[in-house]
Amino acid sequence: MPRVTTVLRNTRRAIQDLDLLKVLQSEITHEHSSNRFQDKQNGSLGDFVLDWDSPQSQDVVLRKKCESGEEVAVSALLGPETFKGESSFPREALMKVCIKKPGLSSILQFDCGVSSKGDDGSELDIHNAYYIPSSTSLDSSIYKAPSYSSLDPHLQDELKNYLVSKGIEESFTNFLLLHLHRKEQGQYVNWLRKLEEMVAQGDE
Template sequence: MLSFTKIFRRGYRVVRDSELIQILNSEIKYEQSTDQFKGHTVGSLGNFELSWDGKRSKDVVLKRKCDSGEEIALSAKLGYGNFVELGENSNSLPFEALMKICIKKPELRSLLQFDCVIENKGYGLSDFSISRVCYLPSSSCLENEVYRGPLFSDLDPQLQAMYKEYLMDKGIGEDLTNFLILHLHKKEKDQYVNWLARLEATLSKPPS
């Protein structure tokens, strides 16, 4: 026979779990019923194809092969919080996105790598900035300690502008960045709701 203390502890634990389950259910219902992205510009992939979008991964990968034979690979994931105050009606998304772009010329092993940030401008709009441009002898050097060039902000402003125009000519413009930053926020929300649901299911499972 269970002692009174053990019965009390078990009953207290059941009540505590029940309260937590109610809070989790409330949060799940709120997230599922709230359209946080209403009014945001959907954007489009343009000539890119969605190559990877794992349900449990943070990033997405896009690829494109140009008529010239150039191959472009782009990966993106949510970055840091956007703390810029844009006003109550700005419809601002809370996070910026980190974007890495690799461009390979046909019949060459070397490639160009651009590290970029997609910035939420509010009112359903976005833009991207370049933080670094690297020349890599081959794709095997992606993780190696090779010289990656100066900070992008240290380059001549005219050269900075030309690099951005170069990427825009490759199809990396506002339409694509709108798609990416919205898609990544929706992806993060889906993962959050699934995480809440797994917690709720674990707590709801009766002890064996």
């Protein structure tokens, strides 16, 4: 009787593994055939270069040096789903933009969100703006600016124009939003393949 129970248990496990394998293979096929982000506008990096884009991480880091000597660094990753109508991309990109003037240790930092405007590209929203006296300063007494939404609308517009002048314009945000979604999809497919391989080996 114990031998029969073992056989039944092994048979049940094999059937479950086979079902899981079929579901995994179906999901992989679906991801390849859907090409959700293949027909989207690529956008452009402009003068930025990808400084960090590890296949194992969710984030990317981009940098550029302006002719004026200013250094601009951008770090970004995907945030929560946006659920904005007919959005081409399901998730918003969360982005930090840091700008450093030559010869100074102070930094301007902007916390931003980039979301899709349907088929019309991407939209940049500034959430917060900071002046950091030193890149190594952790002084809690540093004055924190008011929330960005409470600033004078004209000042908000000018801060946004300032970012555009540093290369954070629509073509760049189009590239960033598409790149991050493709990166996530690639990581998801790789994860599915690893599961498929593990289940298939266990079924042999």
